[in-house]
Amino acid sequence: MLFPLRHLLVAFCAFGTGALAAEPIRLEPVEATTAADARFAEAVDGVETADNGWMVPQSTPQSGVFRCVPPMAAGRVRFSLVFGSGQKDSCFGEFSISVTTDRNPSLAGHWQLVFPTSFSANQGWLDRAYPHLHFVDHPGKTTARVGGILPDDGVTGIRVEVWPSPMGPASNAILTELRMERMPFGTTNIALGCPVTASHALPEKQYAESLTDGLIGSYAHPANSRLGRDFYFEIDLRRTRDLDHISLRGRAQSGTGGQFTHLHLQLFDEEPESDAGPVWEGKVRETAPEAEPGTAAVVRSADGQGTFRGRYLRIFSTSVAPYSPQIAEVEVYESLVPSGVQVRSNDRLVTGLPAVRIPAGANWLAFTLEEPPLRDGMTLGKRLRIVGGPDGWIAPNWHGAVETRGLPPGEYLIEAQLRHSDFEWNSASLRIPLIVLAPWWKNPWAQLTVALAAVASAALLAWHIARRRVAWQLAELERSQELSQERRRIARDMHDVVGARLTQLTVMHELFAAQETLSWKTRERLEELTTTARDAVGALDEAVWAINPRNDTLQNIADYLCHAASSYLSPLDIRLRQHAPEAWPEREVGAQKRHQLLLAFKEALQNIVKHAGANLVTLTLRFEDPVMVICLDDNGCGLPPDAAGPEKDGLENMRTRLAAVGGSCVAQTRAEGGTRVEFRLPV
Template sequence: MGGGQQGLFALDLARRTRKRYREADPAWPLHGCEIEALSEGANGELWLATNRGLYCLQPATGELRHYGPDEPPPYRLPTGLLRCVLAAHPDSVWVGTLDAGLLLLHPRRGVQRQLTLGRGLPSEAVAFVLAPRPGRVLWVGTHHGLVRYEPRTGRRSDLTTADGLATNELNRQSSWYDSVQQRLYVGGVGGLSFLAPQDLTTPEYQPRLLLTSLTQHHAQPDTIRTDYLAGTLPKGLELAPGDAFADLALSLSDDGGSALGRFTYRLRGTGPAPWQELGTSHHLRLQGLEPGDYTLEIRGETELGTPTRNLLRVPVRARTYWWRRPGVWAALTALLVAGAVGGVYGWQQRRGRRREQHWQAEHALRQRIAADLHDDVGNLLTQISMHSDLLRETPHTPAQTRARLDALALAARQAGQQMSDVVWSLHAGPLRLSQLLERMRDHAQEVLPPAGLDVQFRVAPDLPDPVLAPALLHHFYLIYKEALHNVVKHAQATTVTVQLAAAPAGLTLTVADDGRGHNGRPRPGGRGLASMQGRAQAVGGTVRYEPLMKGFAVVVALPLAG
């Protein structure tokens, strides 16, 4: 048997002929598949990896079983784009995929194990899988090197060009084990490599500990800044007077999620410092440090207890106001004793002004942090975090506490509503245009009548009702929301008209109001019009703005192919 781009073929090697299997049956599922690899099972069944999932064929009876992303459990796979298959045991079939790593499949129980990027493999794309006798070790070729994997213990080690391979990007159907010479041959885009598996040492894989980002509050000027470090260490971290905190984000070099590693840290100063557990949290916050110089040391380990190969060390300096430094008060006391009453009075005045300036700076900090960060979910969540931190760490009057809680609740509701709409548009599944129109009507009734606006929908009778692509659905709905939001916020209108019509290239959406009008240019500090332009361009559409005799219109043209 052999596979190709047009299905499965029976080969007669002696006559050098081929015949497509089940040629007389035009509905045979394998005729429309591109067969990437075949493997014979222990009971004579044939396992076929294709671009439409995995098939198990009983050649004697013609019985065919399909495994794929649209099948019910236990026949469901995370992807249908397969590249290789190895029937290692009657109950164990290894399946290599293009975008979901390596799968261990039990024919009757489904997927039992999945090795992906960050959880056992350096790449999601698997080119081949080979198990030389006695089969206790798998050799997995990926697009980022060769992996030696022991299924029973979970131990693994990687081989790359740094270890002598000709290339890191290995090709499918390009591996062979010579049992006589005991050599493993692997091929890739950079040539052919061979190695002797029995001579390789297999130390336990140790990931690197990475510092991925640093978020720090600065009192002067009042900002919160995040630097993405891409694994590099900063030369040092300095906390100035008034700086509230510094957050360090940690990760492992093959980490697929924040819960896959455990971390400990210590802050070494002049004396001994014990190691403290950070647990599975991948954020370390520094705040409230006594003035001085420190060395922050961080170490990590995988969920299986394997330590990282490196220890992070970051110099930290916590500065203080000059009048809090050791010895300053003694000098000031001597000056008070020796000075005149006028000098004492002047010093007290200066000290009072410093306190007033400090209070004013703290008050300005609270006011600025309370500002609304407009239309982005990330900004709204940052508001919630900042308000929560200030409520916990800064003393407030009852009135200030009530005001900040009101602002936090409003931001949470706005973030929840916006996130709900975004999640709906991304995960609603395949929807028709008529279903989206129902959602648009519901949203208009939620936001326009409470703002004193009437709404009219005009839908062309010849409007098609296709299934919308996910990206088109997502951007179309968010453009519509932004247009309604701009009317409520800026137009001073009484009526909003929403019109949907078919166009030669797809669909036209018009949101018009009878308000005070607009020239179509962005307002200072505004991002709504630019956001709609960017979303339309992302799916091959356009947005134009049309001033009306009375009011303003947003006209969106989008291709239905999305």
């Protein structure tokens, strides 16, 4: 049988039911190449009399543009061209219809040709002159009906183009009335009406657009019987989409199965002519199908490799059968899942995300699935199941709800799916966790008693341990406070008593040295004593700083090191750059650690002055929890390859001092010149 009855029923459902929902589209005249003809507007004035209509000379190509009010959504479309003048040759000899989405339709705009998926005339013979239509004869009166598909939303205008008749000169044509109707798609097939191209020529009366015209009776194949995989069809889906499945249909005729085998499919995000490869590639029908001719071959993501998405679909065949592939229809279905689910427990609405929590004791549950926005208010089949529950997939009742009895306490998963217009269930599904709470009276009292006793015992033990720990900490705190007070007293006494005496001694030396009666040698000795006294005062200040517990913070250490470096280097005309954070964490640093760090730091400054010959020193301080890092970089001569003598002793002293308090000291020559000394002190 050439066209099985089942296929004809599918075609009737697609087109017949759509016709019942036809929506007239109001057209307004915009402009025409016959602008001087005031009768152009009569083509859409609703009057169908013999003396009314747009007069179109057929000696040269002519065009007329009409505006759609309001702009039209995507869908199936049907044009009716009424030629009612009764005059000889008053019908268009050859014509086509195009559409535009330009904001203001015009003759010079961007136009897309509408591929006629169906055409007829109540009188005369209307035939295809690809990509146009033409009347084979010249009826006096007739109405031509042309069906097509508009895959894009926002169609703002149509253009009627007329060419001279291929049968020779003809008189002026008169278009009495032009009508336009839109029908809903009625399908989730996103390939419907999309542009199709073929890599090579097709036989006469075959067209690549037949693959997406929604008609399973039309088909296409290469004109050359031996092209093999060099031939391909390519469909532009208009934009990149995530796909669920692709349905392919071959010719509904016995003996053509070989031309519908070894099919290869490729999906591209960009035009395949570019350097980008396919994002998904798969194959189907490795052998001739045993099913009835015309049965769809369904391709899903698992049938290939890659990401099942893209804008461009390319199809070719590696079959050895001649004229392969022979394809009647290609349907592409985007992945669709329910947008949400409404749950009721004992007729009470239950809310909550990301998991739905059902109260204890619920003996009846109802789930209402929410569909994603679909064109023309289209609704799809639905089903739902509770993973972990006793039932399988359940379809909604006539109220649109999926109902089930209550579930035992536990954790489940709501899974919901949508069914496409080709009756294939979408692979992806909506998944929402479902928790059924247990009633309190089902928990054994014994378990509760044991749990409470265990908690009480643990709390008592924790309280006892915590009490002893607090007492120990208080004792330690008291000892620490006593030690801190003693350190403060020693620091105060050293500063007030010893410091004052050393200062007095320094001043006395200065006064004696200033007397003119002293010999130069005596004055020189007194100045040396003065310098020694000053050094002793400075050393005493450092010792007081190290002992005083008020300075046991990172901030005080950083401030003191910056001050010490500046005081030491500035009188010697050595510039100092300092890099330190504005705020330091609260960490306590003991006196011994501060003392050893300060001595090693001053040793490093002394080495720079004595041996480096530098005029710039960079001091960098930072905290790498739990280590304080101090870096001294100079632009001097660097370390000698074989340091010996006092210089080597100084480096070893610094390492020894830092090691004594758990730290480290590393001295090395920098790649850009000079020396880096890095102290690392754990705190």
